[in-house]
Amino acid sequence: MVILRLAWASLRNRRLTTGLTILSIALSVMLLLSVERLRRGAEDGFTQAISQTDLIVGARSGPLNLLLYTVFNMGSATANVSWQSYEHWKNQPQVEWTIPYSLGDGHGGFRTVGTDANFYEHYRYRGDRKVEMSEGVPAVGLWDVVLGAEVARSLNYKLGQKVVIAHGVTSGRGIQMHDDKPFTVVGIMKPTGTALDQSLYITLEGMEAIHMDWKDGAAPTRETAIGPDQIQKEAIKVDQITSFFLRTKSRIETLRLQRSINTYESEAMMAIIPGVALAELWHMMGYVEKSLKAISWMVLAVGMTAMLIALLSLLEQRRREMAILRAMGAGPGHVLSLLVLEAFLISILGATLGTLVQLAGFLILEKWLAQSFGVYLAGAAITGPEFLFLLGAVFIGTLVGLIPALRAFALTLKDGLSPKS
Amino acid sequence: MSAVSIRDLKFRYHDDGPLILDISSFDVQTGEKVFLLGPSGSGKSTFLEVVSGVLPAKAGKLEVCGHDLTKKSAHERDVLRGSHIGYIFQSFNLVPYLSVQENIELPLLLNQERARRLKKDRVTEMKRLADHLEIGPYLTRPVSQLSVGQQQRVAACRALLGSPELILADEPTSALDQEVREKFIRLLFECCDETKAAVLFVSHDRTLIPLFDREFALPKRGGEGW
Incomplete structure (x- = not known):
């Protein structure tokens, strides 16, 4: 001492x-x-950017690619998933819910996601956190758009603002704008600390609507253009999406379901387990x-x-x-x-x-x-x-x-x- | 029981090294004050280090306060030194980062037996001794604020606290002015008389010899070494 x-x-x-x-x-x-x-x-x-989703499903490509373009806004899909296939898997008895994701367009350097009400209801990150609105409501109307927290913050957008979607780009300035069919901001999300904050969310129908008068990847001419007021949400038939998230009723079925999606004969599809893919990706870094x-x-x-x-x-x-x-x-x-x-x-x-x-x-x-x-x-x-x-x-x-x-x-x-x- | 008893003590640093000490007979009785005379190089410092048990004596007999140091391990000698011997250096006696009081208490903290020998509680005993040595007012000071004379009296106080039977002093007055040397020694002796402590005092200042009971000259060594 x-x-x-x-x-x-x-x-x-x-x-x-x-x-x-x-x-x-x-x-x-x-x-x-x-x-x-x-x-x-x-x-x-x-690794918690997405949770409670058992499978992420998209057109067949690399698992990393699928993970990156769905969860992290990086890269893009090489092919789409047909609506029939989506419906097929969505209606399987062991499936609890699905969230469709339609990508490809953007606004002001942020990407636009076409989805449906399931996104607001079922998407989970960091355990049990769900998507919440800091202002306004989820996008349900044809011309509704919801902004991720970071989008709203950096572009300084308010509710009621008109937003024009750029065609085919998720970053930088677009060349072709869907300026004939502007969207209206109806909601702004709370920050999530994930890539969710950096996207704009519209409905699948909205996504379809801005492209419905396009032909073979080209913008409509004055004659072929269809005005926004001529389009009804109910009349729109969505025929493809980019990917979807899927939750099974019981975790035991995940692997079997993954295999049957991966070997689905009608369409070349791929399902990945996000947890595994995320851990692999993290390991690489x-x-x-x-x-x-x-x-x-x-x-x-x-x-x-x-x-x-x-x-x-x-x-x-x-x-x-x-x-x-x-x-x-x-x-x-x-x-x-x-x-x-x-x-x-x-x-x-x-x-x-x-x-x-x-x-x-x-x-x-x-x-x-x-x-x-x-x-x-x-x-x-x-x-x-x-x-x-x-x-x-x-x-x-x-x-x-x-x-x-x-x-x-x-x-x-x-x-x-x-x-x- | 004598404080120091030496018979045929020989000391070498190494087994085949030169003979540094060769003392056939030397005794210091209880309470006796001995002036140890020796020209520089006569091995005074070595003698004190051997008597205090820092250096091991292998040949002959060396009893300090009844313990034969030649038969003790290094650790046992350390313990014996701590409990039976008070040591005063020529100068720089104090641990610089401790206060005066902490310096004085140190041997008590390092040696249980020394602490047990206190007649009253530690602080009372220390204050009494400090007052006697006229350093009472400086107890809480950092040591750097003391004069050399005060520092030497603090060292004396530390050496005396806990009533060790033997005080070894290695030219403690050589850093002091002529007029305070005698006073220092008288104060030291007064305190030693209270506890019947023997003093073995090394110096080459012969003017101090009359103050002592007797003197002892270390025998000159042959032409070896140094």
Whole structure:
């Protein structure tokens, strides 16, 4: 105990050096914990971008492609799914619900999704979160459009605003505009922190309507154009969609259903299990995480080196002090443990400070991270592996302290009561 | 029981090294104050380190407060030193990062037996001794604010607290001015008389010899070493 008191008093006496050393260790601990926490948040946000959907179904292509263009607004479909096929699978007895997704058009750099009421009712992300309106209502009318939170925010659109959909583009400016058939904003969604925020949502019929007078991929001429007031929602027959989400009544049926969709003979289709595909995709991005971690470890190494230098550089000055301690009955072992304890105290204070700063920092930045980056810090603030890392950091620090301590031990034996300096 | 009893003590740093100490007979009785005289290089520091058990004596007999140090392990010697010996250095006696009071208490914290020997509680005993040595008002100060003379008295106070039987002093007055040297020694002796502590005082200042019970000159070594 007396050695602990001595170690503490000695560190307190060298406030500046000690403080800076503690700070450098705290910094690295904070960095490592932050990287880990952000990674967990990003992974959660990523792998939880869609939940409760058992299968994502689209035309046959690559599973990654299907996942990217449905859930993450990236890339585009190479082929569509016919309405008959959709109806066929939708009406299978083991299917609980489906959400149709029709893609291809965009507005102001954001994509437009044609869907139906099931989207507002059944789409889930991050466990059990559903799509909610911050203003207005879901799009049900033919010319209704609902804006994702980010769309509304960045374009600064309000309810009642007219929106013209650009043909064939989901990003950048379109060349051909569906300006003969403008939509009206009826709802704005709450932020979800997923790609949902970056889309506009119209009905399947609306999507069909803006294209109904198009022929072979070309815009209608003045003569062939059909005015928006001439079109009735009920009269529109949707004949294809891009993909759909599907929920089975019982999870056990998912695999069997996936196989029968994949081997469906009438149309080349593909079904993927989003959880599996998301985990695979996340795994592919693991190198980012690894390099961030490597950097954090290097920062920790720098912090430890700073401590080592601080302790070693003081040894010469402290030979006198050690002779005094020896004269009062302290053995070389006491001197050894004094220096190890100092390193231990620095490490544990550094680790604690780093943890506290990290916790406080995320408490403050939580909202901003969610809004700006869609990173939600769900889950525990500190997990088992992170706690192990903290213990590891303290352990390494103490071990590093052994270097000056052993040197002091040797000096003590050599010096006795009269330091030869 | 004598404080120190030496018979045929020989000391070398290494088994095949030069003979540093060769003392056939030397005793310090309880409460006796001995002035240890020795030209520089005569091995005074080594002698104190051997008597205090920091350096191991292998040949001969070396009894300190009734314990034969030649038969003790390094750790046992450390414990014996802590509980039976008070040590005063020439200068820089104090741990710089502790207050005066913390410095004085240190041997008590390092040695249970020393603490047990206190007659009253720690603070009372310390204050009394500090007052006697005229450092009472400085107890809470950082050591850096004390003069050299005050620092040496703090060191004396630390060496005396807990009534060790033997005080080893390695030229404790050499950093002091002439006029305060005597006063320091007188104060030290007054305190030692209370507890019947023996003093082994190393110095080359012969003017101090009359203050002591007797003097002892370390035998000169042959032309070896140094």
